[in-house]
Amino acid sequence: MKTKKILAALALTALLAACGDSSADTPTASSGSSAASGVTGNLTVLAAASLTETFNQIGKDFEAANPGVKVTFSYGGSSGLAQQINSGAPADVFAAASPATMKTVTDAGNATGEPTTFVKNQLVIAVPKGNPKGIKGLSDLADPKIKVALCAVEVPCGAAAKKVLDTAGVKVTPVTYEQDVKAALSKVKLGEVDAALVYRTDAKAATADVDGIEFPESSGAINNYPIVTLKAAPNPAGATAFVAFVQTEPEIKVLTDAGFQKP
Numbered sequence: 633m634k635t636k637k638i639l640a641a642l643a644l645t646a647l648l649a650a651c652g653d654s655s656a657d658t659p660t661a662s663s664g665s666s667a668a669s670g671v672t673g674n675l676t677v678l679a680a681a682s683l684t685e686t687f688n689q690i691g692k693d694f695e696a697a698n699p700g701v702k703v704t705f706s707y708g709g710s711s712g713l714a715q716q717i718n719s720g721a722p723a724d725v726f727a728a729a730s731p732a733t734m735k736t737v738t739d740a741g742n743a744t745g746e747p748t749t750f751v752k753n754q755l756v757i758a759v760p761k762g763n764p765k766g767i768k769g770l771s772d773l774a775d776p777k778i779k780v781a782l783c784a785v786e787v788p789c790g791a792a793a794k795k796v797l798d799t800a801g802v803k804v805t806p807v808t809y810e811q812d813v814k815a816a817l818s819k820v821k822l823g824e825v826d827a828a829l830v831y832r833t834d835a836k837a838a839t840a841d842v843d844g845i846e847f848p849e850s851s852g853a854i855n856n857y858p859i860v861t862l863k864a865a866p867n868p869a870g871a872t873a874f875v876a877f878v879q880t881e882p883e884i885k886v887l888t889d890a891g892f893q894k895p
Contacts, residue, residue, distance in 0.1 A: 670869055670873075671698045671700075671701055671869055671870050671873045672698075672700045672701060672870070673700075673701065673702075673867050673870060674701075674702050674703075674704065674866075674867060674870075675694075675701060675702065675703045675704070675724050675725070675867050675870040675871065675874060676703075676704050676705075676706065676722065676723045676724050676725075676866070676867075677691070677703060677704070677705050677706070677723070677724065677725040677726075677727065677874065678705075678706050678707075678708075678713040678716065678717065678721075678723045678725070678726050678727070679705055679706070679707055679713075679725075679726075679727040680707070680708075680709075680710045680713070680727060680728055680729035680788065680812075680857065681707045681708055681709060681729075681812035681813050681814045681815075682729055682753060682789070682812075682813050682814075682831045682833055682834055683707065683727055683729075683857070684705075684707050684814065685833075685837050685890060686833070686886050686887050686890045686892070687705055687707075687727070688705065689886050690877070690878060690883050690886055690887075691703040691705060693877075693882070693883060693886075694873075694874055694877050697877070698870075698873065701870060703874070706723070707812075707814075708811070708812055709783075709784070709786070709787035709788075709811045709812040710728040710729045710730060710733035710734075710787060710788050711733050711736070711786045711787050711788075712787070712811065712812075713726065713728070713733075714726070714728065714733050714734070714736045714737050715736075717737050717740075717742050717862060718736065718737060718740045718742055720864075722864070722866055723862055723865070724861065724862055724865040724866060724867050724868070724870060724871035724874070725859065725860070725861055725862065725865070725871050725874055725875060726743070726859070726860055726862055727750075727857065727858075727859040727878075728747075728788070728857065728858055728859075729753065729787075729788035729789065729813075729831075729855055729857055730788035730791065730792075730855050730856065730857075731747075731749075731856055731858055732788070732791065733787075733788060734747050734858040734860065737860070737862075738860070741863065742862060742863050742864065743860040743861070743862060743863060744860065744861045744862065744863050744865070744868075744871075745860065745861065746860075747858035747859060747860040748858060748859055748860070748875070748879065749856045749857060749858050749895040750857060750858070750859050750878055750879050750884070750887075750895065751857045751884070751887050751888075751892040751893060751894065751895060752854050752855060752856045752857060752892065752893045752894075752895055753831045753832060753833055753854070753855050753857065753891075753892055753893070754831065754832050754850050754851070754853075754854050754855075754893070755789070755792055755793060755796060755829050755830065755831060755832070755847075755850040755853065756829075756830065756831070756832045756835050756844040756845055756846055756847070756850065757769075757770070757773070757827050757828075757829060757844070757845040757847060758816075758817055758820045758827065758828045758829075758830045758834070758835045758838075758842045758843070758844055758845075759820065759826065759827050759842060759843050759845060760820055760821075760823060760826070760841070760842060760843075761840075761841055761842060761843055762843070763843050763845070764826075765778060765826045765827070767826070767827055767845060768845070769845070769847050770796065770797070770800055770802050770847045770849050771800075771802055772827075773802065773804045773827055773829075774802050774803050774804055776805070778826045778827060779807045779824075779825040779826045779827075780804055780805075780806045780807065780825060780826065780827050780828065780829075781806055781807065781808045781809075781810060781816045781819040781820065781824075781825040781827075781828035782804070782806040782808075782809055782810070782816065782828065782829055783809065783810055783811075783812065783813055783815075783816050783829070783830075784809045784810065784811055785809075787811060787812055787813075788855050789812070789813040789816070789829070789830065789831060789855075790809070792829075792853040792854075792855055793829040793853075795852065795853040796829070796849050796850055796852060796853045799849065799852050799853075800849045807825060808824075808825065813830050813831055813834050814834065816828040816829070816830055817830045817834050817835070817838060817842065820841075820842050821838060821841040821842060830844075831855075831891075832844060832846075832891045833890050833891040833892055835891075836890060836891040837890065837891075854893075856895060857892075859875055859878060860875070861875055
């Protein structure tokens with residue numbers, strides 16, 4: 633009888649041990665998987681032309697942080713992008729170069745929530761490398777011998793230029809009005825004009841071809857850059873995540889390193 637009890641106890645011990653081993657070999661719900669971000673699919677961002685270099689980098693950073701996401705950017709003059717949104721162009725996020733252009737989208741009811749200002753930007757005078765005309769300040773642009781390019785007044789860089797020139801009382805007759813800041817800068821890079829009023833960030837991004845001349849009057853027309861998710865966003869989760877991502881410290885550093893200022 634004693635022997636039978638011992639054998640039964642040993643059998644029970646072996647059974648419990650086997651169950652324990654089986655439990656140890658069974659993966660938990662979290663093993664072999666990573667935390668899902670919840671962000672997948674394609675994301676379309678419409679952004680002011682002056683954000684091109686920085687947003688290209690931020691887009692790569694966002695894709696790296698969210699595997700499986702593909703970000704596509706469309707850059708241009710903020711007013712034109714706003715018109716596209718209000719005409720039904722499919723997009724998830726809008727980043728504008730001025731509150732005024734953003735307002736056309738929010739007034740039309742095409743944004744979700746309130747836009748957030750994430751950076752600001754300031755004008756400089758862009759001249760060909762070496763400054764062959766010896767331009768020193770804003771008043772030099774009034775010289776009829778100086779060929780000047782300005783952004784069209786409908787776009788933020790043009791509105792800022794008009795405000796600066798009007799406030800300073802400087803009369804400039806440009807040889808061309810361009811639809812975004814990159815186009816105005818291109819005229820300088822190609823040698824088609826002697827100067828253009830562009831954002832500090834654009835001049836800094838093109839230092840191989842142009843010099844940026846700071847002028848004190850530009851402090852009176854600093855542009856705030858708002859960003860917002862769009863009401864008809866095909867990827868609302870991705871849009872919300874991207875807007876938040878742009879405002880994280882590492883991505884703000886990408887922007888400030890390029891010459892943007894914190895709001």
